[in-house]
Amino acid sequence: MAQQKKRTEIAELGEFGLIDKLTAGFAPRNASTVRGTGDDAAVLAPPAGERTVVSTDAFFEGVDFDLTYFPLKHLGYKVVTAAVSDILAMNARPSQLLVSLGVSSKIPVEALQDLYEGIAFACNEHGIDLVGGDTRASMTGLVISVTALGHAAEERLVYRTGAGQNDLLCITGNLGAAYMGLRLLEREKRVLADIADPEPQFAGYEYLLEKYLKPRPRTDILAALADEKIVPTAMIDLSDGLASDLMQLCRASKCGARIYLDRIPIAKQTTALAEEMHADPVVAALNGGEDYELLFTVPLSMQEQTMRLGLVDVIGHITPESTGCFLVTPDGSDIRLKAQGFPESVRE
Amino acid sequence: MAQQKKRTEIAELGEFGLIDKLTAGFAPRNASTVRGTGDDAAVLAPPAGERTVVSTDAFFEGVDFDLTYFPLKHLGYKVVTAAVSDILAMNARPSQLLVSLGVSSKIPVEALQDLYEGIAFACNEHGIDLVGGDTRASMTGLVISVTALGHAAEERLVYRTGAGQNDLLCITGNLGAAYMGLRLLEREKRVLADIADPEPQFAGYEYLLEKYLKPRPRTDILAALADEKIVPTAMIDLSDGLASDLMQLCRASKCGARIYLDRIPIAKQTTALAEEMHADPVVAALNGGEDYELLFTVPLSMQEQTMRLGLVDVIGHITPESTGCFLVTPDGSDIRLKAQGFPESVRE
Numbered sequence: 001m002a003q004q005k006k007r008t009e010i011a012e013l014g015e016f017g018l019i020d021k022l023t024a025g026f027a028p029r030n031a032s033t034v035r036g037t038g039d040d041a042a043v044l045a046p047p048a049g050e051r052t053v054v055s056t057d058a059f060f061e062g063v064d065f066d067l068t069y070f071p072l073k074h075l076g077y078k079v080v081t082a083a084v085s086d087i088l089a090m091n092a093r094p095s096q097l098l099v100s101l102g103v104s105s106k107i108p109v110e111a112l113q114d115l116y117e118g119i120a121f122a123c124n125e126h127g128i129d130l131v132g133g134d135t136r137a138s139m140t141g142l143v144i145s146v147t148a149l150g151h152a153a154e155e156r157l158v159y160r161t162g163a164g165q166n167d168l169l170c171i172t173g174n175l176g177a178a179y180m181g182l183r184l185l186e187r188e189k190r191v192l193a194d195i196a197d198p199e200p201q202f203a204g205y206e207y208l209l210e211k212y213l214k215p216r217p218r219t220d221i222l223a224a225l226a227d228e229k230i231v232p233t234a235m236i237d238l239s240d241g242l243a244s245d246l247m248q249l250c251r252a253s254k255c256g257a258r259i260y261l262d263r264i265p266i267a268k269q270t271t272a273l274a275e276e277m278h279a280d281p282v283v284a285a286l287n288g289g290e291d292y293e294l295l296f297t298v299p300l301s302m303q304e305q306t307m308r309l310g311l312v313d314v315i316g317h318i319t320p321e322s323t324g325c326f327l328v329t330p331d332g333s334d335i336r337l338k339a340q341g342f343p344e345s346v347r348e
Numbered sequence: 349m350a351q352q353k354k355r356t357e358i359a360e361l362g363e364f365g366l367i368d369k370l371t372a373g374f375a376p377r378n379a380s381t382v383r384g385t386g387d388d389a390a391v392l393a394p395p396a397g398e399r400t401v402v403s404t405d406a407f408f409e410g411v412d413f414d415l416t417y418f419p420l421k422h423l424g425y426k427v428v429t430a431a432v433s434d435i436l437a438m439n440a441r442p443s444q445l446l447v448s449l450g451v452s453s454k455i456p457v458e459a460l461q462d463l464y465e466g467i468a469f470a471c472n473e474h475g476i477d478l479v480g481g482d483t484r485a486s487m488t489g490l491v492i493s494v495t496a497l498g499h500a501a502e503e504r505l506v507y508r509t510g511a512g513q514n515d516l517l518c519i520t521g522n523l524g525a526a527y528m529g530l531r532l533l534e535r536e537k538r539v540l541a542d543i544a545d546p547e548p549q550f551a552g553y554e555y556l557l558e559k560y561l562k563p564r565p566r567t568d569i570l571a572a573l574a575d576e577k578i579v580p581t582a583m584i585d586l587s588d589g590l591a592s593d594l595m596q597l598c599r600a601s602k603c604g605a606r607i608y609l610d611r612i613p614i615a616k617q618t619t620a621l622a623e624e625m626h627a628d629p630v631v632a633a634l635n636g637g638e639d640y641e642l643l644f645t646v647p648l649s650m651q652e653q654t655m656r657l658g659l660v661d662v663i664g665h666i667t668p669e670s671t672g673c674f675l676v677t678p679d680g681s682d683i684r685l686k687a688q689g690f691p692e693s694v695r696e
Contacts (some may be wrong), residue, residue, distance in 0.1 A: 007511065009602055019474055030616070033501075035507065036400060038440055038508070038586060038600065039438070039507050039508050039509075039600070040403060040433075040434040040435075040436055040437035040508070040583075040585055041401040041402055041403035041434050041437070041438045041440070041496075041498070042403070043399050043400070043401050043438070043505060044399065044400040044401070044402065044404050045399050045400070045502075046400070051391050051392065051393050052391070052392040052393070052394070052400055053389040053390065053391050053392070054389055054390050054402070054444075054446065054479070054480065054495070054497065055388060055389035055390070055480060056404075056446040056480055056481060056482060056490070056493065056495050056596070057448065057482055058448040058449075058450055058482055058484055058493050060450050060484060060485070060486050060487060060491070061487070062487040063450075063484065063485050063486065063487055064484070072373050084417065085388075086381060086388040086389050087388075087389055089388035089389070090388055090391070091389070092389070092391045094565075096402075098402065098403075098404040098495065099403050099504070100405065100406040101406075102406055102408050102411075102491060132402065132404060133404060134404060134405055134406055136406055136408060136411065136412070137408070137411050138408050138410060138411065138491075139409070139410040139411055139485065139489065140488040140489070141487065141488070143406070143450060143486075145404065145406050145493035147402070147404050147446065147495040148389075149402065150389070154382075155423075157391060159383065159387050159390070160386075160387050167581055181607055225542065236388060237386075237636060238583070252386065286515075300605070
């Protein structure tokens with residue numbers, strides 16, 4: 001984003017001055033954070049008997065985000081969501097974050113402060129401590145590397161590997177909205193490229209933009225599952241698209257799956273924009289990605305408790321490995337899922 | 349490095365195929381690794397009562413390394429050393445690693461396998477488990493983000509903050525060799541740029557190349573300190589150069605320091621190449637960086653035990669904060685240390 005306000009060059013502050021400025025105000029609040037930023041490493045002490053979970057993700061300008069329409073505050077928020085989502089997918093409580101930046105000299109300090117404001121906002125919202133990181137020069141665009149940590153009692157941890165025969169496949173939220181938000185932003189970018197005072201046409205699609213630019217991690221699911229005493233048999237976060245992530249879960253659990261096209265939750269705005277763009281909303285749901293919702297399995301016997309959560313939809317069930325992963329259309333045809341791309345017969 | 353052998357495009361394998369290929373053979377060996385790669389997050393359980401330490405670093409092509417002379421196996425080894433060095437600087441045992449890559453399509457799978465071979469070699473050597481990571485497209489060069497974890501009993505942890513009045517300043521190994529190794533490689537790159545079958549002149553400087561291309565983390569210090577029952581009062585790893593890292597330690601410990609120029613250990617090859625290049629080896633030691641040695645403080649009363657380690661040099665001592673950080677030359681002059689650059693009077 002063009003910064004009209006004050007512009008401070010990174011070189012004016014130096015590496016340490018910059019890190020101090022960016023991480024000021026990130027005081028640790030979790031009991032499990034013994035020492036945060038400012039040393040060679042952070043020191044953590046998860047509650048006695050609990051396991052530590054850790055995951056890392058990287059985000060590259062021009063590949064994962066386009067700064068011409070991605071406000072840096074939102075980007076800061078979103079990278080936290082993406083990192084935290086992996087912790088939630090283990091049914092663990094996110095507690096710490098480390099953020100490394102690769103920054104080209106064209107980015108002013110104020111822009112990085114915006115990014116960190118978004119990171120701070122997300123950390124505050126979810127009770128997460130920023131405990132470390134690194135800011136380096138990059139020859140090219142912005143690179144953001146995020147490591148998230150969390151903890152959970154061993155018996156509450158959920159892997160991708162535990163799905164059993166006939167388990168129900170459940171998902172939170174709805175799918176494809178983030179992808180359609182991205183399509184909308186790309187369209188407006190193209191349309192407005194040569195216009196002096198552009199007024200992008202987003203009216204009616206605000207939800208899609210929010211799902212793409214500022215997705216919220218499903219921390220609410222953790223508490224809800226605990227309240228209902230549900231421990232899913234397997235779980236994965238939906239970052240690559242339902243088809244790819246379901247196949248990953250099935251591969252890890254050595255099983256197949258059947259999901260029903262008409263049970264895949266798709267928001268009205270997703271369908272509306274897809275229709276406007278002559279696209280298939282189901283393709284967006286299956287292959288769009290970046291939903292940061294959770295896909296999990298529960299035994300058939302837990303159907304009632306699961307529905308009581310009020311937060312999930314049952315979209316199908318687990319089958320033997322030999323049968324593979326299929327999408328069942330309303331007319332009863334079976335379409336084999338593919339991780340990349342979508343069967344031609346449904347795409348049209 | 350140009351790959352003369354078989355060239356497989358990353359696209360042939362896809363993201364998951366690539367990750368599978370690269371991480372095959374990285375079976376966890378640490379008791380503290382409950383679950384390694386292959387899930388949304390790794391699961392760790394440090395020994396009962398111990399703290400977890402975690403640090404993250406990123407390395408950018410064109411800034412931190414130049415692939416025209418940096419063999420990828422060595423680079424893999426070196427990024428592990430750099431990450432592990434931060435864990436050692438806490439007096440903690442390194443145990444797990446997560447590696448995220450940003451890879452441009454110009455890099456073949458075989459090159460990434462070389463990189464991972466170096467990572468695997470370093471992990472094997474130091475008993476570290478690779479437990480996670482991510483491989484993504486990058487629009488530009490290679491980006492390597494490494495998160496290292498380790499653990500230690502609380503009473504053995506060493507921060508930057510604990511240096512006390514009159515404590516001795518100790519360093520492991522010698523300084524400036526990595527920087528002179530880099531200078532040598534840069535010189536040969538320039539000299540040989542237009543020559544068909546280049547034969548770079550490295551004879552007599554092999555040690556400098558090794559210190560730059562394949563520095564070893566000082567895991568030996570951990571055991572030695574434990575054997576002698578020494579817990580340093582403060583410690584930092586030497587990655588930015590002695591001047592900068594000493595000033596960081598002093599800032600954290602709210603103290604000053606005096607170090608003696610003629611006590612700074614500098615290898616013969618470092619001095620020889622510096623003289624050949626009309627450079628000052630002390631400048632290389634103070635500001636060169638990437639030594640991955642350890643700087644630590646011990647109470648004056650522990651001088652004898654510390655010398656028994658046989659692995660360290662005492663280069664000075666801690667002073668009150670108000671006096672600042674000084675380098676004392678053999679003729680007795682005091683030169684105030686600066687984090688960036690070196691006093692003109694000594695540079696000549």
